[in-house]
Amino acid sequence: MITFEHVSKSYGKSLILDDLNFTVSDGQFAVLIGPSGCGKTTTLKTINRLIEPDSGTISIDGKNIHDTDKVELRRHIGYVIQQIGLFPNMTVAANICVVPKLLKYGKAECENIVSKMLQMVDMEKYADKYPNELSGGQQQRIGVLRALAASPPIVLMDEPFGALDPMTRETLQNEVKHIQQQLNKTIIFVTHDMSEALKLADVIIFMEGGKIVQAASPEEMLEHPATDLVRSFLGKHADHGAPTNVEDYMRKNVYCVQMSRGIRECAEMMARNSVDTLLVTDEGNHYIGTISIGDMRHWGKQLKSIEPLVRQSARTAHVGDNAKESFDFLLESGDDYIVVLNSDSTIAGIITKTSVARSVAQNLWG
């Protein structure tokens, strides 16, 4: 557990960290985010004492880090930087083993660590390569492994994927999240990319001007952004969660038939469009009910018009209704659709389970 209590730091007259108070529990993935100059990187660097705060205490598991030896402290905290910083004069294996060697692990143990680590990211055959023989993504993978090699409980990451292309970044994000959960690491991660934060974080700590504006889970932050700045950072992620009405999710290309039409025509229309139900309207296009293939097969031979077969059992909703009720009904009743009507009871569209899926996806990923 990492605890910040009244931590402040200033350079000359400008206050970089302004009375920070927060806690990150064990196994948590905490993301520090905010505009540039908000103090997120400074905060990160105070944890491994690359920067010393002017006042306040930072403790790890209740122990004030100011009382521990700097060098010893850093050997037990993983550190990944944006510029990667693999030592170009060392092989991949040697880079991974930097910290274990500083901790005086035996040679066999180091070799063991190297193979175990490389296996984790499928790079076993790269042990004897030099950093300049790897791609950027591969280099940062090794950068992450170097931080993990001596199994530190805490890993600090300072915009580790900022310089990578989007594809590589996404793969590495997945890998890091996976590793974090698998090895149960506490990770403090600095980024300015909100999608990255939303994707990785258990808790997002939003900073501005050296202060914490909001510390919350991604879900809570999306729902209740504390300030306009947080909202604007959330950008598309927050606002697109907003549509809540049935018309935002309904399907508009539905197949209607007038009540006066014959059975044969309806059957053909169903076959042509591969549907098992048609919506039935009167001459003024007002909704009357539905007709299904099952009823037609059963009774159709004796009838000419579809009128007796029209059922009014389908649930209806109106444009402007909250979609949630309809979704709940669909999921609970097992019905396949809900008919959405305009205020003049003409047909606007239908809501299906696909609409539910779309809404869930939109709320999650924007």
Next chain:
Amino acid sequence: MKAIFATYGLMLLRAIGVHSVYVFISVACGFVLGLISGILLSRIPKLSFIIMPLVSIFQTIPGLVFIGILFLITGMTPLTVIIALSVYAMFPVMKNTYTGILGVEKKYTDAAKGCGMTDFQTLINVELPLSLPSIIAGLRMSAIYTVSWAVLAAMIGLGGLGDFIYQGTSSNNNTLILLGAIPAAILAVAVGAVIDLIQKKAMPRGLKKEAVK
């Protein structure tokens, strides 16, 4: 030709030997001194802004003058030559070590610190290896210069290939001048080649520029 070698052969071999010993010892001393002072200077970059220009000024003092002054103090011993040559050999190494270490990108020293290296470990594991190309370039320069500066040893009567050149110039004997100059030139080229070889062998693959992805 034969006659020349019959007359001077032994003397020439001896002179080359003495010359090489001067060069070897002074470059070795100069290298160690240069490396240490370069490292020390890189630790105090503020002070080095004053020291480096002073060093440059000192370097412009002709070797002839310096060796003369030193002669007054230490007398006519090989030590005089070795001290003078070592001091001159030291400068290029010192300068290149200093600029090499300062030129190490911050991301490497940051990473080293973040991994929990002490300052000394950072120096040994990261800063020195990364400035190796620069340091060796300094060594090369210093070794080649020293070969020519060692000619000055003859000025205070302490042998080396300079003997031939001085005798040649004072007696207007071109053969003698060439007998001193040509081996000195060959020696310089050879020393450079040896250092290039060392560089090739010693440089880790990761630091070679031509490494491909």
